[in-house]
Amino acid sequence: MRERIYFDQAATSWPKPEAVYQAVDRYQRTVGASAGRGAYAEAQQAERLVEAARRSVARLLKIEDARRIVFTLNGTDSLNLALHGVLSTGGHVITTLAEHNSVLRPLKTLEVAGRVTVSRVGLGPSGLVDPEDIRRAMTGETRLIVMTHASNVTGALQPAAEVGRLARQAGALFLLDAAQTLGEVPMDVEQLGVDLLAAPGHKGLLGPLGTGVLYLRPGVEQQVASLRQGGTGSRSDQDWQPELLPDKFESGNLNVPGIAGLGAGADWLLERGVDLVRQHGLALLGRLWARLGEIGGITVFGPTDLQQRVPLVSLTLAGIDPQELAAVLDSSYRIQGRAGLHCAPLMHRHLGTLQRGGTLRLSLGPMNTLEQVEQVAEALDDIARQLR
Numbered sequence: 001m002r003e004r005i006y007f008d009q010a011a012t013s014w015p016k017p018e019a020v021y022q023a024v025d026r027y028q029r030t031v032g033a034s035a036g037r038g039a040y041a042e043a044q045q046a047e048r049l050v051e052a053a054r055r056s057v058a059r060l061l062k063i064e065d066a067r068r069i070v071f072t073l074n075g076t077d078s079l080n081l082a083l084h085g086v087l088s089t090g091g092h093v094i095t096t097l098a099e100h101n102s103v104l105r106p107l108k109t110l111e112v113a114g115r116v117t118v119s120r121v122g123l124g125p126s127g128l129v130d131p132e133d134i135r136r137a138m139t140g141e142t143r144l145i146v147m148t149h150a151s152n153v154t155g156a157l158q159p160a161a162e163v164g165r166l167a168r169q170a171g172a173l174f175l176l177d178a179a180q181t182l183g184e185v186p187m188d189v190e191q192l193g194v195d196l197l198a199a200p201g202h203k204g205l206l207g208p209l210g211t212g213v214l215y216l217r218p219g220v221e222q223q224v225a226s227l228r229q230g231g232t233g234s235r236s237d238q239d240w241q242p243e244l245l246p247d248k249f250e251s252g253n254l255n256v257p258g259i260a261g262l263g264a265g266a267d268w269l270l271e272r273g274v275d276l277v278r279q280h281g282l283a284l285l286g287r288l289w290a291r292l293g294e295i296g297g298i299t300v301f302g303p304t305d306l307q308q309r310v311p312l313v314s315l316t317l318a319g320i321d322p323q324e325l326a327a328v329l330d331s332s333y334r335i336q337g338r339a340g341l342h343c344a345p346l347m348h349r350h351l352g353t354l355q356r357g358g359t360l361r362l363s364l365g366p367m368n369t370l371e372q373v374e375q376v377a378e379a380l381d382d383i384a385r386q387l388r
C-alpha cells in the first residue's frame with residue numbers, strides 16, 4: 001500500500017511531533033490523576049503538566065500572564081465561550097462572510113433569539129476583508145467584532161491588526177478566530193489589538209484532538225459570563241463560580257492527557273520557532289502554487305500574493321466534482337485532502353462554489369514535505385489529463 005499523504009492539516013494536524021505522543025502516553029501510564037484537586041504526588045504532577053502547557057501557549061502568544069489562557073475542548077468551544085459569554089447582555093456584532101460555522105451558528109442562534117443584531121461585512125474578490133467596511137458597519141451599540149485570522153477555505157490572512165485598532169477606537173471588543181494561524185503564523189496579541197483569541201489545540205499547536213484555548217486580555221474576563229459552572233478545585237467552600245482566572249472558565253476535570261500533549265506540541269513550536277514553521281509553510285505553498293498553475297483546468301481561490309495566505313489552497317478542476325476529485329486522489333494515490341464547504345457556507349456563496357459542492361482543499365503543515373507537494377501536483381496533472 002502507498003504511504004499516506006495527509007493534506008488535511010486545516011482540519012487537524014497529523015502526524016504530531018513524537019514528543020506529543022510521548023507526553024500523552026506518559027501521563028496516561030504514570031500520572032493518571034486529576035489536576036488541581038489532590039495533594040499527592042501524581043495529582044501535583046498533573047497540575048504541573050497543565051500549568052507548564054499554559055505557560056508554553058502563553059509564550060507563543062507573547063503574553064506574560066499564563067492565567068489568561070483558558071483550556072477548552074476545541075476551537076468551537078473557545079468561540080462559543082467567547083461569543084455567548086460576551087453577548088449574554090446583548091448588543092450589536094460585526095462579523096464577515098469568511099467565517100466558519102463555529103462563529104456563524106452561535107451568532108445566528110443569538111440573533112434568532114432576538115438577543116443580538118449582526119452585521120456581516122462582505123469580502124473583496126480575493127476573499128479579503130476591507131477594514132473600511134468594518135468601520136462603516138459600526139454603530140454606537142457595537143459590542144464585538146469577530147473575525148477569522150485566516151480563512152479555512154481560501155487561506156487569506158485578514159488584516160487583523162487594522163481591525164483590532166478600529167475596535168479599540170470604537171470601544172468594542174475584538175475576538176479573533178486563530179484556528180488557522182496559531183502555531184502557523186508568528187503571533188503577538190498586543191500588536192494585533194486582540195481582546196479575545198480562540199484557537200484549537202489540535203491544529204497548528206500540534207496537540208491532540210479534544211483541546212482548545214481561549215486567551216482573554218486583562219480585564220476582559222469581567223465582560224465574559226461563565227457558560228459552565230462547577231468544581232474548579234479552588235474556593236470550594238463557596239457555592240458560586242470563582243471570578244479568578246482561569247478557574248472562572250474551567251469547571252470540571254480538564255483533559256489532562258490532551259493538555260499534556262498540547263504542551264509538548266507548543267514546546268516543539270517554541271523550540272523550532274514559529275517563524276521557521278511559517279517559512280516552511282510558505283515554501284510548500286510556493287511550490288504547490290507554481291505547480292498548480294501549470295495544470296490546465298484548475299482554478300485556485302484566494303489572494304495571489306502568497307504572503308497574504310496560510311499554506312492551504314482551495315481548488316476546482318474542470319470536469320469533475322470536488323467530492324469525486326478527493327475520492328480519486330485518495331483511492332488511486334492515497335492523497336488525503338478535503339472536499340466540500342469546509343463549514344463555511346457564506347464563503348462558498350461568495351466564491352460561487354456553493355452549488356458545485358464547494359472546493360477541494362489541500363492544507364499543508366510543518367510535517368509535510370516538498371516531495372509530497374510534487375506528488376499531489378503530479379496526481380492532479382494525471383487526473384486533469386485523463387479528463388481531457
Ligand SMILES: Cc1ncc(COP(=O)(O)O)c(C=O)c1O
Binds near residue numbers: 076
Ligand atoms: C476558521 C476556523 N474556525 C474554527 C474552527 C473550529 O475548530 P474546531 O474544529 O477545533 O472546533 C475551524 C476548524 O476547522 C476553523 O477552520
